[in-house]
């Protein structure tokens with residue numbers, strides 16, 4: 001895979017491609033090993049994407065590198081998060097460090113909101129860790145409001161079969177897409 005040069009990160013945002021994840025993209029979702037631990041979760045999410053339950057969006061540089069991602073649950077067991085009709089839940093939103101603070105994340109969120117609007121969804125929900133002020137600021141700037149406090153307890157199994165429990169107190173945020181200009 002081609003590696004980014006600093007010059008590459010100066011390209012116009014319009015040169016970036018936002019598309020859905022294919023099976024061939026699954027290794028790249030591990031981001032050079034950083035997210036190896038989520039391999040099973042990614043495979044499971046990919047299968048759910050084939051059933052239409054989730055959308056796995058990635059941002060690709062002109063050089064072909066995956067530089068960002070955000071997943072969207074269209075339906076979920078937690079109907080306050082996603083109900084399959086009007087309310088969808090954004091998660092696993094991240095941009096590779098050298099590409100941050102250039103508008104990539106905001107562009108991806110706007111893209112997702114437009115896509116959801118076209119699919120008939122009117123509300124977007126997400127959780128943000130209480131100790132993540134940068135992301136909280138971005139979401140507020142984009143019109144999201146805190147509506148609840150969540151314990152943020154979840155778990156995943158790594159490829160070695162070890163179960164990890166995550167305890168990440170979070171804010172639940174909501175945006176009403178009908179209110180957008």
Ligand SMILES: CC(C)(COP(=O)(O)OP(=O)(O)OC[C@H]1O[C@@H](n2cnc3c(N)ncnc32)[C@H](O)[C@@H]1OP(=O)(O)O)[C@@H](O)C(=O)NCCC(=O)NCCS
Nearest residue numbers: 093094095100101102103104105106107127128135137138
């Ligand atoms: C949160 C995250 C996805 C944001 O991605 P990003 O690409 O940096 O987002 P943007 O560039 O659109 O916005 C970040 C800041 O850069 C600013 N910015 C946007 N374009 C800019 C530009 N061309 N020049 C300078 N600054 C710019 C934005 O105004 C924003 O400022 P703010 O921090 O005051 O809100 C990224 O920081 C990340 O991956 N963090 C780690 C994972 C994470 O915390 N994810 C969220 C989980 S809930």
